Amino acid sequence: GAGVSQSPSNKVTEKGKDVELRCDPISGHTALYWYRQRLGQGLEFLIYFQGNSAPDKSGLPSDRFSAERTGESVSTLTIQRTQQEDSAVYLCASSFTSGYSGELFFGEGSRLTVL
Amino acid sequence: DQQVKQNSPSLSVQEGRISILNCDYTNSMFDYFLWYKKYPAEGPTFLISISSIKDKNEDGRFTVFLNKSAKHLSLHIVPSQPGDSAVYFCAASSNSNSGYALNFGKGTSLLVTP
Numbered sequence: 001g002a003g004v005s006q007s008p009s010n011k012v013t014e015k016g017k018d019v020e021l022r023c024d025p026i027s028g029h030t031a032l033y034w035y036r037q038r039l040g041q042g043l044e045f046l047i048y049f050q051g052n053s054a055p056d057k058s059g060l061p062s063d064r065f066s067a068e069r070t071g072e073s074v075s076t077l078t079i080q081r082t083q084q085e086d087s088a089v090y091l092c093a094s095s096f097t098s099g100y101s102g103e104l105f106f107g108e109g110s111r112l113t114v115l
Numbered sequence: 116d117q118q119v120k121q122n123s124p125s126l127s128v129q130e131g132r133i134s135i136l137n138c139d140y141t142n143s144m145f146d147y148f149l150w151y152k153k154y155p156a157e158g159p160t161f162l163i164s165i166s167s168i169k170d171k172n173e174d175g176r177f178t179v180f181l182n183k184s185a186k187h188l189s190l191h192i193v194p195s196q197p198g199d200s201a202v203y204f205c206a207a208s209s210n211s212n213s214g215y216a217l218n219f220g221k222g223t224s225l226l227v228t229p
Contacts, residue, residue, distance in 0.1 A: 004158070033216060035219075040221070041221055042117070042119070042121075042204065042219040042220050042221040042222060043159070043204065043206075043217075043219035044219075045216045045217070045218070048216050056216075059216075091158055091159075093158070103149070103161045103164070104161070104217065105158075105161075106151075106158030106159045106160070107158050108156065108157055108158050109158055
């Protein structure tokens with residue numbers, strides 16, 4: 001497809017389990033972002049990748065969260081030992097560059113529910 | 116702390132009338148502002164933006180106004196249509212952010228009634 005693709009669209013897990021969320025950015029987009037939206041909240045920045053540069057992890061809420069990206073392709077967000085407060089929609093976005101246009105293209109999100 | 120604030124969680128407007136969505140920000144370093152629109156079960160989509168060197172940007176039915184002294188911006192939709200019913204997020208960025216990562220408000224849910 002032409003848009004940002006995320007999987008799974010829905011994930012229900014038990015507290016303490018690990019989860020992995022996947023993002024396929026738009027082809028050619030060098031910048032990739034992960035955000036999350038908890039219920040009633042705005043979009044919260046988590047992590048940013050730009051090409052082969054070291055990612056900016058300043059938004060990750062704890063060391064249980066990590067993300068990887070291979071080159072300018074797929075990214076995975078991993079949450080270890082999930083907690084109930086991790087329940088949220090995790091949104092991936094990509095853009096052509098890290099430039100100033102600000103226009104990010106979002107996927108439909110992965111809804112995570114931690115029981 | 117919430118640097119971008121949308122204090123109205125919801126707004127209801129009649130079809131054909133003007134919708135005004137408001138947004139306030141606290142970080143004076145922000146110099147680029149955007150509005151995103153989000154339908155249920157979909158990701159946000161870009162709607163309109165404005166640079167801090169301008170005070171108005173218009174695109175069809177959508178106009179964004181920026182008042183830097185008040186750290187306030189607003190989105191005007193005229194005339195409003197039922198298809199405009201969605202959640203609208205205000206976002207801001209600055210060149211001090213990582214890759215111009217956007218700071219988002221909590222969103223305003225707009226309902227346009229026929």
